[in-house]
Amino acid sequence: xxxxxxxxxxxxxxxxxxxxxxxxxxxxxxxxxxxxxxxxxxxxxxxxxxxxxxxxxxxxxxxxxxxxxxxxxxxxxxxxxxxxxxxxxxxxxxxxxxxxxxxxxxxxxxxxxxxxxxxxxxxxxxxxxxxxxxxxxxxxxxxxxxxxxxxxxxxxxxxxxxxxxxxxxxxxxxxxxxxxxxxxxxxxxxxxxxxxxxxxxxxxxxxx
Numbered sequence: 001x002x003x004x005x006x007x008x009x010x011x012x013x014x015x016x017x018x019x020x021x022x023x024x025x026x027x028x029x030x031x032x033x034x035x036x037x038x039x040x041x042x043x044x045x046x047x048x049x050x051x052x053x054x055x056x057x058x059x060x061x062x063x064x065x066x067x068x069x070x071x072x073x074x075x076x077x078x079x080x081x082x083x084x085x086x087x088x089x090x091x092x093x094x095x096x097x098x099x100x101x102x103x104x105x106x107x108x109x110x111x112x113x114x115x116x117x118x119x120x121x122x123x124x125x126x127x128x129x130x131x132x133x134x135x136x137x138x139x140x141x142x143x144x145x146x147x148x149x150x151x152x153x154x155x156x157x158x159x160x161x162x163x164x165x166x167x168x169x170x171x172x173x174x175x176x177x178x179x180x181x182x183x184x185x186x187x188x189x190x191x192x193x194x195x196x197x198x199x200x201x202x203x204x205x206x207x208x
Contacts, residue, residue, distance in 0.1 A: 001031070005083045006053045006084070006086075007080060008023060011057060011095065019121070025203065027049070028202060054083070055075070066091050083112065087119045088127050109127070109133070117189075118169060119172070119182055121172075122174070137156065139167070139170070139172040143160060163181045163182075184196050
């Protein structure tokens, strides 16, 4: 099985759990129990892991998250390597609306419309919604933002009763911690249910 490169889009005031949750799930997913044990033991991730996670931003410069913790992306969008999966995390509405207005980021996302999966976490759906890629498709976002999301993007079918929504190659998840559910769903889609269940058990996460 080929290794898939996962790019996580970062921006100022992004919610930490929105991107670290999926990043941990995918980084700690192992091909078998032996590799899983080594992953838990060694300081560095194994080169044979099925997912390589990188972070990407508009400028590539250090930024401040919603909680004030500073992070430095691996790449800027002009110099990042090809990716197989894109994850767009959420944040406070003013932050995601600002990113959604960024033409450079919108065009970069659209350029990746045919990759294996484009995923959103929580209010990250607003950013993808602005690209038009969700028009006519089902999507989820944070429950407190669902009415605003539906009003702003009437062509999107908003789902409010499920954590993860899968439509074509687009995945969305409704809430901050649901990014973990979404990442485990990705693992199941790509590697099978047994590996997804083993990964969930590894991180001691109960799938709802």
